[in-house]
Amino acid sequence: MNLEWMAWTLPTAIFFITIICILIAMTTWQIISPCIKRRGFIPLSTTRGDRLFIGLLSSAYIHLAWLGLTNFTIWIAFVFSLVWMGVVMRWG
Amino acid sequence: MNKWEDNKAWFLVLPVFVIVAFSAIIPLMTVVNYSIQDIFGPGERVFVGLEWFKEVLGDPRLHEALMRQFLFSGLVLLIEIPLGIGIALLMPKKGWGASLSLVLMALPLLIPWNVIGTIWIVFTRPDIGLLGSFINGMGIPFDHTASPTQAWITLMLMEVWHWTPLVVLLAYAGLRAIPEAYFQAAKIDGASAWAVFKYIQLPKMRGVLTIALLLRFMDSFLIYAEPFVLTGGGPGNTTTFLSIYLVKIAVGQFDLGPAAAFSLIYFLIILLLSWLFYQVLQNAGKGDA
Incomplete structure (x- = not known):
C-alpha cells in the first residue's frame, strides 16, 4: 500500500506510535486492575483515562503557549509536560 | 458469565x-x-519542524478571526437562547395550533446551509431584495457588502432566523414535559406568571437548555457555509471567522503546512471547549430534577 500521500516523517511516526502504546498500556492496565473514580486536585471526579486525557490536552496547550510566548527550545516545554503528566496522573 | x-x-x-x-x-x-513540513506537491516536501505553528500562533489575522468567532458565538447565545425560550412559552400547548407552530419552526432547520446564505443574499440585496430595497426605500442606506456593521447585522439576522427554531423546539419539549400538577399547585398558591416561570419552568428546563446552549455554541463556533455564501468574509476581513480564514489559507493560497498547523490549533480549541461543555452537561444532568 502506497502511503506517500500521508507524508509520514520519523517524528510524527514516533508521536503516533507513542500514543498507540499509551492507549494499549492503559487498556491492559484497566483490564488487570480496573480503576475507581476519585477526586484529586482537579475539581472533578476522574478515572485514570480522564486524567490521561486532561494531561495530554494540557500538555498540548503547554507546548503551544511555549511556542507562542517564548523563543527557547521546545524540549523544555516537553520536559515540563512530562512532569505535569506525572503530577496529573498521580495527584489529579 | x-x-x-x-x-x-x-x-x-x-x-x-x-x-x-x-x-x-x-x-x-x-x-x-x-x-511540520513544507508541501510543494506529491512527493515534494521539506521538513520544517514547528515553524508553521510559530508562524500561525503569531499571525494577527488568526487572533482577529478568533476574537470575531468568540464575539459571534457570544452574540448568538445572548440572542437565541432568551428568544427561543420566549417563543416556546408563547406557542400553543395543544390542538392544530401546536402542530402548525412546530412545522413552521422546523422549516428553517430543514434548509441546506449554503442555500440559507443564497436566500439571504437575495433577500438583503439593496436593489431588488425585499428587505434591502425596503430599508433603502425608507431612506436608510443599506448595503451589507459595503458596511461591516450592516454585514454583521445581516449575518446575525440570518443566524437567528436559521437556528433559533432549534432552541424553540428544545425549550418547547422541556416545557411540555413538566407535569400539570406543578401548575395546579402554583395556581392554588396564587403565583404570578413570572413566579411560575422563575420557580417552575426555568429550573425544569435546565437540562434541555444546557443541551441547546452547547449545541448552539459549538455550531456557531464552527460556522462556515452561511457567512461564506453571504459575505465571503467581507467587507475586508470583518466577517472572516476561523473556518473561513482556514479555507483561505488551505485552498486560496495552497499553504498546506500552515493550514495544517492552523487546523490542529483549531482542533485543540474545539476539543477543550467540547470537554468543558461535556463536564457542564454531565453536572447539569445530575442536578436536574
Whole structure:
C-alpha cells in the first residue's frame, strides 16, 4: 500500500506510535486492575483515562503557549509536560 | 458469565471504529504530518519542524478571526437562547395550533446551509431584495457588502432566523414535559406568571437548555457555509471567522503546512471547549430534577 500521500516523517511516526502504546498500556492496565473514580486536585471526579486525557490536552496547550510566548527550545516545554503528566496522573 | 464473554459485544462496534479510522483518524494523522513540513506537491516536501505553528500562533489575522468567532458565538447565545425560550412559552400547548407552530419552526432547520446564505443574499440585496430595497426605500442606506456593521447585522439576522427554531423546539419539549400538577399547585398558591416561570419552568428546563446552549455554541463556533455564501468574509476581513480564514489559507493560497498547523490549533480549541461543555452537561444532568 502506497502511503506517500500521508507524508509520514520519523517524528510524527514516533508521536503516533507513542500514543498507540499509551492507549494499549492503559487498556491492559484497566483490564488487570480496573480503576475507581476519585477526586484529586482537579475539581472533578476522574478515572485514570480522564486524567490521561486532561494531561495530554494540557500538555498540548503547554507546548503551544511555549511556542507562542517564548523563543527557547521546545524540549523544555516537553520536559515540563512530562512532569505535569506525572503530577496529573498521580495527584489529579 | 465472565467479563470476557461480555466484552464480545465490542466486536459489534468494530465497523464504526473502522469507519471513524478512515474518516477521521487517518486524515488527522495526515494533517499532523503536513503541519511540520513544507508541501510543494506529491512527493515534494521539506521538513520544517514547528515553524508553521510559530508562524500561525503569531499571525494577527488568526487572533482577529478568533476574537470575531468568540464575539459571534457570544452574540448568538445572548440572542437565541432568551428568544427561543420566549417563543416556546408563547406557542400553543395543544390542538392544530401546536402542530402548525412546530412545522413552521422546523422549516428553517430543514434548509441546506449554503442555500440559507443564497436566500439571504437575495433577500438583503439593496436593489431588488425585499428587505434591502425596503430599508433603502425608507431612506436608510443599506448595503451589507459595503458596511461591516450592516454585514454583521445581516449575518446575525440570518443566524437567528436559521437556528433559533432549534432552541424553540428544545425549550418547547422541556416545557411540555413538566407535569400539570406543578401548575395546579402554583395556581392554588396564587403565583404570578413570572413566579411560575422563575420557580417552575426555568429550573425544569435546565437540562434541555444546557443541551441547546452547547449545541448552539459549538455550531456557531464552527460556522462556515452561511457567512461564506453571504459575505465571503467581507467587507475586508470583518466577517472572516476561523473556518473561513482556514479555507483561505488551505485552498486560496495552497499553504498546506500552515493550514495544517492552523487546523490542529483549531482542533485543540474545539476539543477543550467540547470537554468543558461535556463536564457542564454531565453536572447539569445530575442536578436536574
